[in-house]
Amino acid sequence: MKHKKLSNEALNLIANRFKVLSEPIRLQILHTLQEGEKSVNDLTIAVQTSQPNVSKHLKILQNAGILSREQHGNIVYYRIADESIFTLCETVCNALEEGIKSQAEIFVTV
Amino acid sequence: MKHKKLSNEALNLIANRFKVLSEPIRLQILHTLQEGEKSVNDLTIAVQTSQPNVSKHLKILQNAGILSREQHGNIVYYRIADESIFTLCETVCNALEEGIKSQAEIFVTV
DNA sequence: GCACTATATTACTATTTAGGCATATACTTA
DNA sequence: TAAGTATATGCCTAAATAGTAATATAGTGC
Numbered sequence: 001m002k003h004k005k006l007s008n009e010a011l012n013l014i015a016n017r018f019k020v021l022s023e024p025i026r027l028q029i030l031h032t033l034q035e036g037e038k039s040v041n042d043l044t045i046a047v048q049t050s051q052p053n054v055s056k057h058l059k060i061l062q063n064a065g066i067l068s069r070e071q072h073g074n075i076v077y078y079r080i081a082d083e084s085i086f087t088l089c090e091t092v093c094n095a096l097e098e099g100i101k102s103q104a105e106i107f108v109t110v
Numbered sequence: 111m112k113h114k115k116l117s118n119e120a121l122n123l124i125a126n127r128f129k130v131l132s133e134p135i136r137l138q139i140l141h142t143l144q145e146g147e148k149s150v151n152d153l154t155i156a157v158q159t160s161q162p163n164v165s166k167h168l169k170i171l172q173n174a175g176i177l178s179r180e181q182h183g184n185i186v187y188y189r190i191a192d193e194s195i196f197t198l199c200e201t202v203c204n205a206l207e208e209g210i211k212s213q214a215e216i217f218v219t220v
Numbered sequence: 221g222c223a224c225t226a227t228a229t230t231a232c233t234a235t236t237t238a239g240g241c242a243t244a245t246a247c248t249t250a
Numbered sequence: 251t252a253a254g255t256a257t258a259t260g261c262c263t264a265a266a267t268a269g270t271a272a273t274a275t276a277g278t279g280c
Contacts, residue, residue: 003144003196010203011137017202022129023268027121034113040227053269055228065209074226074277084205086113088198092127093120095194099175133238150257163239165258184247184256 020064021085025049026057029078030066030085037070037079130174131195135159136167139188140176140195147180147189 006014021027025047032038032046044054058078061067068081116124131137135157142148142156150168154161168188171177178191 006141006199006203008134008138011141012134013206014199014202015132015134015137017206018128018198019132022125022132024118024122024125025268027125028118031116031121041225050270051227052229052271056268059228071227071277076227082205082209084201084208087201088128089116089124091194091197091201092124093116095192096123096127098194099192135238151255160240161257162241162259166238169258181247181257186257 017064020060020066021088023057025053026061027089029054029057029061030080030089033067033078033080034086037077039075039077041075043078127174130170130176131198133167135163136171137199139164139167139171140190140199143177143188143190144196147187149185149187151185153188 021030028047029043032043038046040051040054040058043058044051047054058067058069062069062078066080066082066085067078070077070079138157139153142153148156150161150164153168154164157164168177168179172179172188176190176192176195177188180187180189
């Protein structure tokens with residue numbers, strides 16, 4: 001398996017993407033948006049925190065290019081702009097499952 | 111495309127994995143280890159920071175199940191224990207490339 | 221214009237954490 | 251045992267940031 005050498009700037013960008021995804025509330029927002037676009041109010045109800053807090057997280061996600069924003073009258077709808085985040089989550093899920101299985105094997109072999 | 115509903119605890123675990131990967135120095139360490147196992151000293155030289163700092167990051171990566179540790183005499187070797195992190199980095203890389211391309215299109219259509 | 225609703229922003233606080241420095245631990249060799 | 255080397259740990263400080271509360275902005279309908 002061949003791999004390219006990544007520059008430090010590239011690693012910084014990658015690290016930053018992970019940082020954006022490292023907040024549970026933001027993952028909750030993304031997970032909720034997997035059903036389709038939602039208003040800020042919908043999301044506020046879904047993630048159980050204050051509206052200003054949701055708006056702040058939405059801005060972070062939008063700035064990262066993960067969400068797009070669309071305003072209709074008084075209501076602002078957010079939607080997923082970069083589906084790759086679900087691939088990321090799935091990869092992590094599988095890895096975590098594997099890790100737990102490996103731990104379980106310790107007991108099996110006793 | 112069907113997707114399962116994730117519990118908040120699951121999202122916390124996923125967020126935590128992203129958090130571990132959200133530090134450029136840790137990505138540098140992982141990227142260096144892609145060549146194969148290295149000693150703490152090797153890694154300290156590779157990532158250009160202090161040895162205690164490297165040890166601290168190595169511990170975080172090991173606790174997350176991403177690295178494994180093996181001591182030979184005086185020297186401690188670390189190696190990748192969870193290859194999925196490279197898949198993650200690659201997915202992010204591709205997404206970032208796509209994002210930049212989309213931005214570029216704005217200029218093309220002028 | 222005025223009241224009402226939806227979203228965003230600002231200022232603040234509390235928590236987390238990366239990095240530096242000093243030092244501890246552990247292994248090796250003389 | 252003593253000196254030397256490799257790695258880990260503890261304490262501290264500075265910077266980043268999530269959350270809150272108050273307020274600002276912007277759109278709607280009367």
